[in-house]
Amino acid sequence: MKKYGALEAGGTKMVCALGLSDGTILDQTSIPTTTPEETVNRIADYFRGTEIVALGVATFGPVDVKKGSPTYGRILNTPKLAWQNYDLLSALKQRIPVPMEIDTDVNGSCLGELTFGCAKGLDSVIYITIGTGVGVGIAINGQLMHGMLHPEAGHILLNKHPKDTYKGKCPFHPNCMEGLCAGPANEERWGAKAETLQDRQEVWELEAYYIAQAAVNFICTLSPRKIILGGGVMHQEQLFPLIRQKTKEMLNGYIDTAELRDMENYIVPASLHDDQGIMGAVQLAKWAENGTDNRVF
Numbered sequence: 068m069k070k071y072g073a074l075e076a077g078g079t080k081m082v083c084a085l086g087l088s089d090g091t092i093l094d095q096t097s098i099p100t101t102t103p104e105e106t107v108n109r110i111a112d113y114f115r116g117t118e119i120v121a122l123g124v125a126t127f128g129p130v131d132v133k134k135g136s137p138t139y140g141r142i143l144n145t146p147k148l149a150w151q152n153y154d155l156l157s158a159l160k161q162r163i164p165v166p167m168e169i170d171t172d173v174n175g176s177c178l179g180e181l182t183f184g185c186a187k188g189l190d191s192v193i194y195i196t197i198g199t200g201v202g203v204g205i206a207i208n209g210q211l212m213h214g215m216l217h218p219e220a221g222h223i224l225l226n227k228h229p230k231d232t233y234k235g236k237c238p239f240h241p242n243c244m245e246g247l248c249a250g251p252a253n254e255e256r257w258g259a260k261a262e263t264l265q266d267r268q269e270v271w272e273l274e275a276y277y278i279a280q281a282a283v284n285f286i287c288t289l290s291p292r293k294i295i296l297g298g299g300v301m302h303q304e305q306l307f308p309l310i311r312q313k314t315k316e317m318l319n320g321y322i323d324t325a326e327l328r329d330m331e332n333y334i335v336p337a338s339l340h341d342d343q344g345i346m347g348a349v350q351l352a353k354w355a356e357n358g359t360d361n362r363v364f
């Protein structure tokens with residue numbers, strides 16, 4: 068059986084895996100993200116001798132994902148200085164001579180859910196990860212969305228809750244989604260580690276208030292058929308009913324579709340046991356092998 072290589076490149080770790088066409092993960096390992104050279108060499112060591120036919124890369128960004136661009140496959144102006152302008156795709160290609168496809172980490176997760184998970188067969192879907200940061204993968208009309216760069220929708224601006232005096236964690240925006248509701252923002256706002264916040268209702272009410280606002284903004288702009296929420300913060304399952312309820316309240320009946328009438332199946336948790344990113348990278352590898360141009364179907 069053909070083996071596909073999958074790389075989920077993150078700011079703190081690189082997840083490397085071998086997968087099959089149906090998304091089965093045969094083997095998976097994690098390598099700490101250090102200097103670009105050292106990290107890429109260790110990734111190449113992992114894939115050496117595995118006989119992968121192609122490699123899919125879902126990476127942290129910002130990254131140039133526009134084919135034909137002179138800087139295609141490069142990491143752009145990341146705060147991780149050693150990685151700034153690093154030509155990740157070329158460095159991988161030099162060491163691992165197989166076809167490759169690259170996209171953002173969140174588009175990768177979105178693709179994983181579209182191909183193997185709860186969004187199978189849907190043409191327009193968004194995947195929001197809420198963890199140490201917030202990112203949004205977007206598939207519209209059967210295609211992963213890129214645009215001039217790629218969406219950075221974790222930084223959409225939200226209305227502050229009138230009782231929330233927290234200044235926000237993002238150094239760029241006082242009231243963006245990531246700065247208000249990623250894990251580090253919650254820990255700073257409440258002065259406590261996430262594990263100790265579980266039973267505090269006000270924490271999750273406020274969190275749901277912000278996530279619901281984001282959901283409403285995405286519903287009104289992108290009209291997704293499903294909204295998938297993943298990442299560490301979303302392991303707090305008590306958030307889901309709160310988010311669904313508040314989304315309904317904020318939409319206030321303005322949009323009426325079969326999907327929105329079925330909120331339980333509209334705003335849903337990630338369905339692939341936190342393997343959505345790496346499975347999406349397997350699908351990217353399949354695209355690389357077949358030369359499919361960024362079409363989900």
Ligand SMILES: [Zn+2]
Pocket residue numbers: 221222237238239240243244245246
């Ligand atoms: Zn921001």
